[in-house]
């Protein structure tokens with residue numbers, strides 16, 4: 001790891017100004033992705049702004065019809081939260097299945113969303129629930145946020161403060177984990193709410209995406225059987241040592257049915 | 267530029283002047299000479315470097331020492347009684363042959379204690395599930411699961 005200047009911010013405003021004063025600065029959340037990238041010298045920031053001391057970025061609250069999760073809330077905090085279990089149990093389930101316990105004790109929702117790994121779990125929840133990414137300066141709908149592989153709509157130096165999830169009628173998440181890393185080979189998040197049905201897929205393509213055909217089928221009847229005839233083309237999906245595009249396309253169907261079954265509480 | 271770090275390690279105040287890029291594992295092993303936490307993979311896979319930070323298990327190879335600023339760290343050295351005898355969980359690993367080379371053991375024990383903090387009487391399946399982040403190249407895990415089960419009983 002190359003040398004860097006270290007800053008520990010006490011507030012969102014301080015973090016933002018520390019970063020804007022740096023040549024090539026990066027925020028540090030849990031460090032579970034960034035530190036590995038720095039060890040490999042894939043990232044070599046001049047400055048690190050540690051968000052660990054900013055109390056206003058932590059915590060979970062229900063605000064009207066929304067569940068609001070602070071950016072520095074860890075995966076284990078989401079998994080163990082009574083508010084999450086009550087409002088969106090599928091989200092608690094998703095968080096409890098990320099990596100391993102030690103990773104979940106450090107890794108945060110803000111870091112995961114900002115990183116937008118093509119196989120990460122949270123992006124599926126954000127897109128599958130129609131969540132909003134709240135930054136210091138604006139609110140970005142999930143539909144506009146995940147713009148490509150490891151790419152997001154964040155501007156340089158823009159700090160995520162929270163994720164706001166509309167509470168659905170029901171939701172489910174099923175993932176087929178890579179047995180070594182636990183990242184999603186394919187993960188599918190489904191939800192039904194007043195504004196319709198959403199189906200979001202992670203792990204299969206370069207970035208998380210929705211499946212309109214599945215959404216239409218589930219809108220007419222929210223059951224695993226309605227997905228029987230819907231297929232997902234393999235054309236733009238990932239092929240790697242773990243799975244071919246055709247296998248991933250098949251898994252999308254299987255995971256979607258499991259997610260619906262889970263949403264129905266069966 | 268070196269920065270001052272102050273924290274509690276195994277119940278005692280510790281401080282050091284360190285480079286910001288120093289990992290928590292290197293602080294423990296190189297600066298504080300606590301060599302119980304092991305460096306296995308250095309890529310957050312194996313769990314041999316597991317310690318508790320503010321009461322929770324973390325992989326110390328994947329945490330900056332400065333992320334522990336003002337915090338409390340407990341390592342395998344911190345769980346043994348002052349008289350040099352073994353902690354009940356360590357004793358259970360010995361009694362149940364839960365180690366061969368022993369390289370993974372400090373991490374296994376620290377993960378086991380983290381689990382018992384939340385779930386004092388886990389089932390064998392829960393123990394296996396919770397060991398997701400700890401790899402062992404020797405034992406095949408069976409005796410580790412038995413050791414943790416017995417350690418949990420011994421601890422009440």
Ligand SMILES: Cc1cc2nc3c(=O)[nH]c(=O)nc-3n(C[C@H](O)[C@H](O)[C@H](O)COP(=O)(O)OP(=O)(O)OC[C@H]3O[C@@H](n4cnc5c(N)ncnc54)[C@H](O)[C@@H]3O)c2cc1C
Nearest residue numbers: 029030031032033034099107108110111120121160182183
């Ligand atoms: C062994 C292992 C297994 C894993 N398995 C999984 C898995 O199964 N599923 C999964 O989804 N993930 C997995 N992960 C990744 C894990 O969830 C990470 O914690 C997460 O991707 C990054 O979160 P972090 O808080 O550690 O962020 P960091 O590593 O600190 O930061 C990541 C990036 O986000 C930026 N950033 C952080 N916070 C903010 C913010 N508030 N605003 C703007 N930018 C910000 C940083 O500058 C950096 O570029 C795994 C990681 C490891 C090491």
Ligand code: FES
Nearest residue numbers: 306307308313327
């Ligand atoms: S050395 Fe830290 S997880 Fe392997």
Ligand code: FES
Nearest residue numbers: 366370402403404
């Ligand atoms: S006892 Fe040798 S690695 Fe576990």
